[in-house]
Amino acid sequence: MADLHLPSRALVDGVEVEAQSGETIANLSSRDGHQINTLPALGVADVDIAVRSARAAFEDGRWRNLSPKARKKVLHKLADLMEVHAENLALLESLDTGKPIANTRSVDVPLAINTTRYYAEALDKIYGEVAPSPQDRLSYVLHEPLGVIAAIVPWNFPLHMAMWKVAPALAMGNSLVLKPAELSSMSALYTAQLALEAGLPAGVWNVVTGLGVVAGDALARHMDVDLIAFTGSGPVGRSLMRASADSNLKRVSLELGGKSPQIVFADCDDLDTAATNAAWGVFYNQGQVCTAASRLLIENSIKDVFLEKVAKVARSIKVGDPFDPATQFGAMVSERQMQTTLNYIAKGKADGGKLLVGGGQARATSGGFYVEPSILDIARDNILAREEVFGPVLSVMAFEDEADAYRLANDTIYGLAAGVWTANISKAMRAAKQLNAGLVWVNGWDACDITSPFGGVKQSGFGRDRSLHALYKYADLKSISISYKA
Known part of the structure; x- marks a missing residue:
C-alpha cells in the first residue's frame, strides 16, 4: 500500500493539471476518517479547457477516424493494463469508498475490465442500413459518433459506473470528459492514465475533478458538449435537464434512484x-x-x-x-x-x-x-x-x-x-x-x-447503460441518398 501511487491531479489533454484557482478538495477515507490526499477543485474555466481539448480531438479525427480494428486494439490493450494493475485499482476503490477489498477485487474491478472488453468486441458489430429506394437512388443510414460526451458518475461504484459510459462512448468514436464523484475520483484518474499508455490519443479522454455543483454544472451548461450521461440522484438529474435547456439542448441520459x-x-x-x-x-x-x-x-x-x-x-x-x-x-x-x-x-x-x-x-x-x-x-x-x-x-x-x-x-x-x-x-x-x-x-x-440493458422508468430516469443498446446512445443516425443515372 505504501508504494501505491495515489492520483491527485486532473487529466486534461493528456497532462496532469491542478485547478487554475489552486483550490483543492480534501479526500477522506471512510474507513477511518483520515485524509488520503487532496484533489483539484476544477472551476468553470478549467472545465472549458477540458471540453475544448475533447472537441479538438474529435474534430481532427485522431480517434474517431481510426478504423474499428485500431480502436478495438486500443480498448483491448486498456483492458489488459487494467488486469495488470487490478490490485492497485481494487485498493484505490476500497480506500476511496470504504468497500470491502474482497468485493473490489472480485466484483468491481473485474466487471470494469469485462465492460471494456465487451465494448471493444462490440464496436465493429454495429452496422448501418440500406433503405429501399427507387432505381435511380441509393439511400443508406450510418451510425456516427455524437461528438463530445460528458459523463458524470457516482461514488458507489466509481470505476464500474465510469466504464459503463466511457467504454461505449469511446467504442463509437467519441471524445469525452469524465467527471467522477468528488468522494471517489482516484480509480478513474488511474485508469485514464492507463488508457494513454494503451495508445488512446491525448485529449480523447479527459478527467475533471471537483464539486458537482461547479464542475458538473459547468459541463451541463457548456455549449460544446453533445450529451450528458449521468448516474446519480433525482435532484441532480433535474438540474442537468434544466442546464441542457438553458444551454444548447444537449442530450441527457439519466440513471437515477430507486425504491426497488x-x-x-x-x-x-x-x-x-x-x-x-x-x-x-x-x-x-x-x-x-x-x-x-x-x-x-x-x-x-x-x-x-x-x-x-x-x-x-x-x-x-x-x-x-x-x-x-x-x-x-x-x-x-x-x-x-x-x-x-x-x-x-x-x-x-x-x-x-x-x-x-x-x-x-x-x-x-x-x-x-x-x-x-x-x-x-x-x-x-x-x-x-x-x-x-x-x-x-x-x-x-x-x-x-x-x-x-x-x-x-x-x-x-x-x-x-x-x-x-x-x-x-x-x-x-x-x-x-x-x-x-x-x-x-x-x-x-x-x-x-453486461449483455442486458440497464435503466429505469418513471423517476428512475431514461436511457440505458450496458448491452449493445448503450452504443446507440453515443451515436446519431445520418441518412444519405445518392441519385444516379440508372
Missing part, C-alpha cells in the same frame, strides 16, 4: 435462497446501490417464518475493516451518508416502524463511517416505504394476494428494478408484465450482466 421491491410469494420453493437474496439485495455495498431491494414484500401467510430467515442472514453479516479480506460489509462512503442513513432509521421508527435488526452506528471507535445492517417492519405510509435511503436499511411489508403485491410494488415514484420469488411460472410471467420497472428479476436478484 422484492416480492416473495408463499409458493416460493426455496425460502432459504430467497432470504439470502432478500438480505444481500439491500445490504450489498452497504446499501449504496441504485437497484437495492430496499422494500421486501412478503405474502402474509409466510411473513413471520420468512422474516426470521432474512434476519438470521442479516445478523450473520461480518462488518469490519474494508482492508480485511474477511470483511463482508464495510463503511459508508462519507460521514454525511452515515448520518443520513441513521436519520432515516430514526424517522422510520418515529413513523411507527418496528426495528428488528441493527439500527445504529457500527465500529464507532474506528473513526470511520459504519452503519449496522438494519431491518424495520413498517406500514405502507411509513417514510421508509417512500424515500430512497441509499443505505443498509430493509423495509418489510406484508401483502394479501397477487393483485395487492403488484399494487404495493408499483406504489412508488421510482421504477428501476423489481424482483419476484415464486415456483409458479404463470405467476412469474404475470409479475414480469405487471411490475413497472426497467429490470425485473424472477427467482434471483441482480441476475444479469
Whole structure:
C-alpha cells in the first residue's frame, strides 16, 4: 500500500493539471476518517479547457477516424493494463469508498475490465442500413459518433459506473470528459492514465475533478458538449435537464434512484435462497446501490417464518475493516451518508416502524463511517416505504394476494428494478408484465450482466447503460441518398 501511487491531479489533454484557482478538495477515507490526499477543485474555466481539448480531438479525427480494428486494439490493450494493475485499482476503490477489498477485487474491478472488453468486441458489430429506394437512388443510414460526451458518475461504484459510459462512448468514436464523484475520483484518474499508455490519443479522454455543483454544472451548461450521461440522484438529474435547456439542448441520459421491491410469494420453493437474496439485495455495498431491494414484500401467510430467515442472514453479516479480506460489509462512503442513513432509521421508527435488526452506528471507535445492517417492519405510509435511503436499511411489508403485491410494488415514484420469488411460472410471467420497472428479476436478484440493458422508468430516469443498446446512445443516425443515372 505504501508504494501505491495515489492520483491527485486532473487529466486534461493528456497532462496532469491542478485547478487554475489552486483550490483543492480534501479526500477522506471512510474507513477511518483520515485524509488520503487532496484533489483539484476544477472551476468553470478549467472545465472549458477540458471540453475544448475533447472537441479538438474529435474534430481532427485522431480517434474517431481510426478504423474499428485500431480502436478495438486500443480498448483491448486498456483492458489488459487494467488486469495488470487490478490490485492497485481494487485498493484505490476500497480506500476511496470504504468497500470491502474482497468485493473490489472480485466484483468491481473485474466487471470494469469485462465492460471494456465487451465494448471493444462490440464496436465493429454495429452496422448501418440500406433503405429501399427507387432505381435511380441509393439511400443508406450510418451510425456516427455524437461528438463530445460528458459523463458524470457516482461514488458507489466509481470505476464500474465510469466504464459503463466511457467504454461505449469511446467504442463509437467519441471524445469525452469524465467527471467522477468528488468522494471517489482516484480509480478513474488511474485508469485514464492507463488508457494513454494503451495508445488512446491525448485529449480523447479527459478527467475533471471537483464539486458537482461547479464542475458538473459547468459541463451541463457548456455549449460544446453533445450529451450528458449521468448516474446519480433525482435532484441532480433535474438540474442537468434544466442546464441542457438553458444551454444548447444537449442530450441527457439519466440513471437515477430507486425504491426497488422484492416480492416473495408463499409458493416460493426455496425460502432459504430467497432470504439470502432478500438480505444481500439491500445490504450489498452497504446499501449504496441504485437497484437495492430496499422494500421486501412478503405474502402474509409466510411473513413471520420468512422474516426470521432474512434476519438470521442479516445478523450473520461480518462488518469490519474494508482492508480485511474477511470483511463482508464495510463503511459508508462519507460521514454525511452515515448520518443520513441513521436519520432515516430514526424517522422510520418515529413513523411507527418496528426495528428488528441493527439500527445504529457500527465500529464507532474506528473513526470511520459504519452503519449496522438494519431491518424495520413498517406500514405502507411509513417514510421508509417512500424515500430512497441509499443505505443498509430493509423495509418489510406484508401483502394479501397477487393483485395487492403488484399494487404495493408499483406504489412508488421510482421504477428501476423489481424482483419476484415464486415456483409458479404463470405467476412469474404475470409479475414480469405487471411490475413497472426497467429490470425485473424472477427467482434471483441482480441476475444479469453486461449483455442486458440497464435503466429505469418513471423517476428512475431514461436511457440505458450496458448491452449493445448503450452504443446507440453515443451515436446519431445520418441518412444519405445518392441519385444516379440508372
